[in-house]
Amino acid sequence: MKADLRATPGRVSWKNEAALVVTAFAVLALTPFIVTDSYSRHILIMAFIYAVVASNWDLSLGYGGVFNFGHLALFGIGVYAYGLMTKLAGIDPWLAMALSGAVSTIAAIVVTIPILRLKGIYIILVTFGFAQLVMQLILSQSDYTGGTQGMVRIQTLYLAGHNMIRDGKFAYFYIALAILFASTVFLRLLVRSKTGASIVALRDNEEYAVSRGISLVRQRVITLAASAFFTGVAGAFYAAYQRNASVDVFGMSLATIILSMVLLGGTSTIYGAIGASFVLTIFAEVMADFGAWRPIITALLIIVVMLVYPSGLAGIWASARASWLRRREG
Numbered sequence: 001m002k003a004d005l006r007a008t009p010g011r012v013s014w015k016n017e018a019a020l021v022v023t024a025f026a027v028l029a030l031t032p033f034i035v036t037d038s039y040s041r042h043i044l045i046m047a048f049i050y051a052v053v054a055s056n057w058d059l060s061l062g063y064g065g066v067f068n069f070g071h072l073a074l075f076g077i078g079v080y081a082y083g084l085m086t087k088l089a090g091i092d093p094w095l096a097m098a099l100s101g102a103v104s105t106i107a108a109i110v111v112t113i114p115i116l117r118l119k120g121i122y123i124i125l126v127t128f129g130f131a132q133l134v135m136q137l138i139l140s141q142s143d144y145t146g147g148t149q150g151m152v153r154i155q156t157l158y159l160a161g162h163n164m165i166r167d168g169k170f171a172y173f174y175i176a177l178a179i180l181f182a183s184t185v186f187l188r189l190l191v192r193s194k195t196g197a198s199i200v201a202l203r204d205n206e207e208y209a210v211s212r213g214i215s216l217v218r219q220r221v222i223t224l225a226a227s228a229f230f231t232g233v234a235g236a237f238y239a240a241y242q243r244n245a246s247v248d249v250f251g252m253s254l255a256t257i258i259l260s261m262v263l264l265g266g267t268s269t270i271y272g273a274i275g276a277s278f279v280l281t282i283f284a285e286v287m288a289d290f291g292a293w294r295p296i297i298t299a300l301l302i303i304v305v306m307l308v309y310p311s312g313l314a315g316i317w318a319s320a321r322a323s324w325l326r327r328r329e330g
Contacts, residue, residue, distance in 0.1 A: 014192070017188070021184065021185070021188070025177065025181050028177055029174070029177060031044065031173075032170055032173050032174075036168070037168075038168040038169045041168065041169040041170070041172075041173050042169055043281060043282060043285050044173065044176075045169060045172055045173055045176045045241065046281055047277050047278045047281040047282065048176035048177055048179070048180045048277075049176060049234050049237065049238055049241075050257070050258060050261060050277040050280075050281055051180055051261075051273065051274040051277035051278065052179060052180050052183045052230055052231065052233075052234040053071070053072070053075050053231050053234055053258050054258050054261040054262050054265070054273040054274070054276065054277050055183065055184065055187055055270050055271075055273040055274050055277075056071070056183065056187065056226075056227040056228070056230055056231045057071045057227065057231075057258060057259070057262050057273070058262050058265070058267055058268065058269065058270055058272070058273040059187055059190070059191070059223065059226060059227040059270070060223050060224055060227040061262060061267060062262065062267030062268035062269070062273075063191055063196065063199050063200055063203065063223070063268050064199050064202070064203055064219075064220070064223035064224075064227075065202070065203030065204075066115075066123060066220065066223060066224065067120065067121075067123045067124045067127070068123065068127045068224060068227075069124050069127045069128045069131065069255070070111055070126075070127035070128060070130040070131040071127075071227065071231065071255075071258075072131060072249065072250065072254060072255045072258060073107070073127075073130060073131035073134045073135075073250060074104040074107060074108055074227075074228045074231045074232055074235070075104075075231050075232070075234060075235040075238075075249060076131075076134065076135070076138075076235060076247075076249040076250045077100075077103060077104045077107050077134060077232060077235065078100040078101065078103070078104045078231065078232030078233060078234065078235020078236045078238075078239075079100075079235040079236065079238055079239045079245045079249050080138055080145060080151070080239075080245050081096075081099065081100040081103040081104070081232065081235075081236065082096050082097060082100045082154070082235065082236035082239045082240060082245075083145075083151045083154045083239050083245040084144060084145070084151075085099060085100070086154060086155035086240075087151065087153075087154055087155060088144060093155050093156065093157050093158065093240060094157065096155075096236065097157070097233055097236040097237060097240065098233070100232045100233060100235060100236035101228075101229040101230065101231075101232040101233040101236070102229070102232070103232060104228045104229065104231055104232025104233075104235065105225050105228045105229045105232065107134075107228065108224040108225050108227065108228035109221060109224070109225050111126070111127060111130045111224070112220055112221050112224045112225070114126050115127065115220075116216070116217050116220060116221075131250055132250075134250065135247050135250040138247060138250075139247060145245075146245070148247065150244055150245050150246035150247065151239075151244060151245040151246075152243070152244045153243060153244075154239050154240065154242075154243045154244060154245060155240070156240050156241075156243055157171075157172075157175065157237075157240045157241075159171055172241055175237065176237060176241075179230065179233055179234060179237055180274070182230070183230035183233075183234075184270065184271075184274065186226075186230065187226075187230075187270050188270060190226055191270065195219075195222060198214045198219055199219055199222070199223050200268075201214060202214060202216060202219055202220075235249070257280070260276075260280060260298075260302055261273055261276040261277045261280055262276070263302070263306070263312065264276040264279070264280065264302050264305060264306070264312050264313060265277070265312050265313050265314060266311045266312030266313055266314030266315055267312075269312075269314040271314065271317075272312050272313050272314035272317075275313050275314075275317075276312065276313055279313065280298065283298060283301065284298060
């Protein structure tokens with residue numbers, strides 16, 4: 001008899017989860033009316049971008065168990081695809097943003113081919129090599145990509161009759177929030193579907209899952225491709241928002257930040273990575289006056305949380321929710 005995932009003990013129902021998500025994003029949508037200075041809005045916009053990238057990485061790393069260390073390359077591909085399409089090809093910025101997601105998805109499928117039968121450290125090496133290959137390709141085509149100097153004056157997004165440059169980042173805030181909302185809904189629909197269950201089954205016991213008829217090749221392609229689209233869209237939005245592209249997006253510094261968000265939030269949660277993106281982005285800004293001590297303090301915060309709650313912020317939330325339910329039932 002097939003198990004009814006909706007009736008799994010401790011699992012939040014679709015209705016309750018949807019209500020919580022809508023409420024959370026409704027609160028975020030009101031933020032610009034409370035936070036009126038453009039710099040604070042900028043911090044939140046960057047948190048939205050990081051949240052999209054981190055939560056999609058959680059799909060392949062957490063749910064899929066695929067140590068894809070080329071995930072940030074998909075973000076970088078989105079950045080440069082948008083820049084090249086709008087600046088050199090003259091494609092409409094909105095269309096270019098969607099196409100950038102498609103390009104990143106294609107790149108994810110390409111990198112999936114050599115890792116279909118690999119495990120552990122070998123996947124890390126291949127995906128890391130893929131990221132370095134993409135960076136070197138961009139550097140070698142300096143006539144188009146700007147090489148080490150990057151691309152500048154990239155076409156920004158537009159809204160008819162609205163000046164997005166002088167609105168205190170009001171429009172950019174809502175565009176970034178919309179991308180995060182769409183990405184979150186997509187990821188949660190996927191992980192709660194039969195496809196999501198098969199992805200987790202392969203992660204937990206590959207041999208048994210394959211023996212039950214689950215295709216390793218198909219599910220691995222789906223996992224990496226699904227984690228790539230909104231990552232590429234976030235990269236395109238980042239390029240439009242910053243109006244420049246740099247190979248720094250392929251660097252270990254950004255990769256470390258995003259990976260810290262995934263681990264601090266708690267893998268296999270989606271929401272944990274999103275929450276950690278807000279915590280670390282805002283915390284890093286609050287610690288700005290500490291200079292060189294800022295990354296050290298941030299690292300200590302992550303270590304303390306992981307020692308107390310190995311499952312991260314999601315573990316803290318689950319523990320608090322369980323305590324509340326016990327008190328209510330008692």
